[in-house]
Amino acid sequence: MSENSRDTFNLTIALPKGKLFDPAKTLLEKCGFSYPGLSDEARTLIFEDKERGVNYIICRPTDIPTYVEHGAADLGIVGKDSILEAGKNLYELVDLKFGYCRFAAAAPREVLAADGTFQWRQGLRIATKFPTVAKEYVRKKGLQAEIIKLHGNIELAPRVGLADLIVDIVSSGRTLKENDLVALEFLGEATARLVVNRASYRLKSREINKLVADIKRVLETEGGECS
Amino acid sequence: MSRDNFHIPPGMRDWLPGEAYRKRELVNRLLAAISLWGYEEINTPLMEYYQVLLPGENLCGPDHLYKLTDRDGRILALRSEMTTPIARVISSKLPDQYPWRLMYGGEVFRYEEIQTGKQREFCQVGVELIGEEGPEADSEVLAIAIEALQAAGLDDFTISLGHTGVLKSLLENFTADEAQLNEVRNLLLEKDFVGLGNCLLEAGMQKEKAEMLLRLLTRQFSARELEQLPVDCRPEQSQVQSQVQGQVQAQGKQEPEQLLAEWLPELADVFADLRRTLAYLKLYGYDRYIQVDLSTLRSQEYYTGMVFEIYTPGIGYTIGGGGRYDELLRHFGKDYAATGFALGVERILLSLAQDKNQTAAQTQTPLVLVAGTDPGRVVQKARELRMVGQRVLMQLEKLTPLEAEARAQAKGAVLDWCGDGEDDAR
Numbered sequence: 001m002s003e004n005s006r007d008t009f010n011l012t013i014a015l016p017k018g019k020l021f022d023p024a025k026t027l028l029e030k031c032g033f034s035y036p037g038l039s040d041e042a043r044t045l046i047f048e049d050k051e052r053g054v055n056y057i058i059c060r061p062t063d064i065p066t067y068v069e070h071g072a073a074d075l076g077i078v079g080k081d082s083i084l085e086a087g088k089n090l091y092e093l094v095d096l097k098f099g100y101c102r103f104a105a106a107a108p109r110e111v112l113a114a115d116g117t118f119q120w121r122q123g124l125r126i127a128t129k130f131p132t133v134a135k136e137y138v139r140k141k142g143l144q145a146e147i148i149k150l151h152g153n154i155e156l157a158p159r160v161g162l163a164d165l166i167v168d169i170v171s172s173g174r175t176l177k178e179n180d181l182v183a184l185e186f187l188g189e190a191t192a193r194l195v196v197n198r199a200s201y202r203l204k205s206r207e208i209n210k211l212v213a214d215i216k217r218v219l220e221t222e223g224g225e226c227s
Numbered sequence: 228m229s230r231d232n233f234h235i236p237p238g239m240r241d242w243l244p245g246e247a248y249r250k251r252e253l254v255n256r257l258l259a260a261i262s263l264w265g266y267e268e269i270n271t272p273l274m275e276y277y278q279v280l281l282p283g284e285n286l287c288g289p290d291h292l293y294k295l296t297d298r299d300g301r302i303l304a305l306r307s308e309m310t311t312p313i314a315r316v317i318s319s320k321l322p323d324q325y326p327w328r329l330m331y332g333g334e335v336f337r338y339e340e341i342q343t344g345k346q347r348e349f350c351q352v353g354v355e356l357i358g359e360e361g362p363e364a365d366s367e368v369l370a371i372a373i374e375a376l377q378a379a380g381l382d383d384f385t386i387s388l389g390h391t392g393v394l395k396s397l398l399e400n401f402t403a404d405e406a407q408l409n410e411v412r413n414l415l416l417e418k419d420f421v422g423l424g425n426c427l428l429e430a431g432m433q434k435e436k437a438e439m440l441l442r443l444l445t446r447q448f449s450a451r452e453l454e455q456l457p458v459d460c461r462p463e464q465s466q467v468q469s470q471v472q473g474q475v476q477a478q479g480k481q482e483p484e485q486l487l488a489e490w491l492p493e494l495a496d497v498f499a500d501l502r503r504t505l506a507y508l509k510l511y512g513y514d515r516y517i518q519v520d521l522s523t524l525r526s527q528e529y530y531t532g533m534v535f536e537i538y539t540p541g542i543g544y545t546i547g548g549g550g551r552y553d554e555l556l557r558h559f560g561k562d563y564a565a566t567g568f569a570l571g572v573e574r575i576l577l578s579l580a581q582d583k584n585q586t587a588a589q590t591q592t593p594l595v596l597v598a599g600t601d602p603g604r605v606v607q608k609a610r611e612l613r614m615v616g617q618r619v620l621m622q623l624e625k626l627t628p629l630e631a632e633a634r635a636q637a638k639g640a641v642l643d644w645c646g647d648g649e650d651d652a653r
């Protein structure tokens with residue numbers, strides 16, 4: 001192990017496309033990691049900041065745990081929802097506090113009893129983008145259910161009779177309302193996290209620790225609770 | 228034969244010519260390096276009784292064993308690691324003449340999700356030093372691991388050194404609630420530091436303590452830094468540490484070790500143990516490979532002291548790991564201290580494959596194709612070449628020199644042509 005290799009600032013960071021991208025980019029900028037043109041809407045998915053020796057990979061949020069677990073990226077910023085679903089071997093270092101959402105089980109209003117309760121029973125069909133989370137949920141409830149994996153627009157499933165209820169992430173609750181779905185129970189909360197590959201965590205500890213310390217400082221000065 | 232018969236079970240793999248050679252060559256090199264330390268090879272069956280192997284599995288959650296039943300209805304399992312079978316052998320078949328220095332190289336099976344570098348059948352080379360306690364033995368196995376990897380041609384690796392005493396002390400001083408203890412253990416094993424922080428707070432730990440603890444667990448010390456950190460943990464720091472921890476200190480917070488040591492007195496023992504181990508490693512000059520990381524844990528529950536994992540750039544997983552397991556032998560009715568490690572052969576191969584110089588160095592000796600007009604001379608010549616260690620292909624059919632040359636080329640061999648009467652005219 002040469003001491004020199006430690007001195008080259010050499011990190012690959014995976015960033016999620018979509019709603020977490022902008023807050024993630026802003027946070028990194030505050031920590032001194034800014035790169036002109038870094039965008040999740042550009043044609044390119046890799047940005048190389050040669051000056052600082054930092055590579056950015058832009059990918060789907062659900063793929064970030066995979067990139068980081070395999071070490072294709074040293075670090076990633078991703079929602080806890082994707083981490084839970086992926087079940088990968090990652091080090092979860094910092095709660096970044098943005099991208100708050102909740103897992104909810106929701107059913108169409110029309111199937112609820114007059115007092116608003118839902119008749120839980122065996123053999124329910126549950127549509128979800130998060131089969132792992134949904135399975136764990138029904139297991140804890142002591143139910144057997146058929147989990148139907150969909151890739152998007154879960155709210156459609158109960159309306160066309162594909163499923164009795166859905167398990168999905170809810171941030172404002174507007175989608176549920178628009179589709180006349182009622183949240184029955186909340187399964188847990190999720191925010192964006194900084195995840196790290198287990199080997200990088202050891203081999204690039206100095207760079208990573210510095211970034212983590214910077215992120216924590218930014219979060220603290222912004223009044224967020226730091227874990 | 229139907230095409231279905233071409234499949235092999237998920238997580239298994241065929242080792243084709245070249246690959247198989249490199250794998251065996253690596254295993255041999257690792258074992259040769261280890262045997263220089265006076266370790267003797269031991270072999271155990273691939274298949275054992277299920278109960279025998281259980282101590283090597285996680286206590287919570289499903290085990291990862293491949294199970295089958297024998298004709299008497301007893302449950303068997305394929306070994307998932309070598310330490311437990313060796314503990315069984317020591318306890319039942321070897322006279323009480325400890326210490327034992329044993330090494331092994333063999334396949335183990337684990338029913339796990341398949342991914343790159345994580346197959347269900349894989350090869351481990353490792354050592355067990357049984358019947359010796361303390362940092363003397365721990366530093367010995369660490370030094371062997373380092374020299375074995377060096378012998379394999381790997382030099383750029385880091386050993387992450389931890390101690391189960393950290394978790395133990397935390398659990399003992401924290402709560403008696405079994406469910407919470409398990410949760411803390413799992414969160415730490417999964418390195419979910421966010422979840423761990425939340426869990427500690429929910430269980431009623433003071434925020435300050437939880438933060439200190441997390442800071443200690445997410446911090447890495449070089450051997451030198453650990454040495455300079457006094458046992459009673461006064462807030463003296465090396466320069467490197469000050470750099471890393473600068474921000475934290477700027478906020479006027481106390482050194483985590485100091486407060487934690489008051490709160491978790493066992494930590495002082497942990498630090499002392501690690502420090503003595505590192506002091507021995509320094510005698511070899513190997514402390515440079517070590518990084519102390521107190522969050523290092525192994526998934527097996529039998530570890531009782533120092534534990535370590537080995538990482539190398541380019542591979543997102545550990546390439547090996549081990550630690551002290553003083554209680555495992557008790558499962559088999561003996562009370563021997565023990566320490567050891569296992570290296571993942573496939574992962575080391577992956578790492579070596581990324582290094583061009585290494586791949587070149589690992590090719591076999593050149594192949595010679597012997598052909599000629601007189602089969603008797605061909606046999607004779609081939610035999611002579613084999614006697615001096617050449618790898619020889621023979622061609623007894625009558626070929627023209629041109630045909631022979633073409634065949635040699637097709638096999639990547641050098642032609643050795645036995646002409647008429649004359650000595651080989653290559």
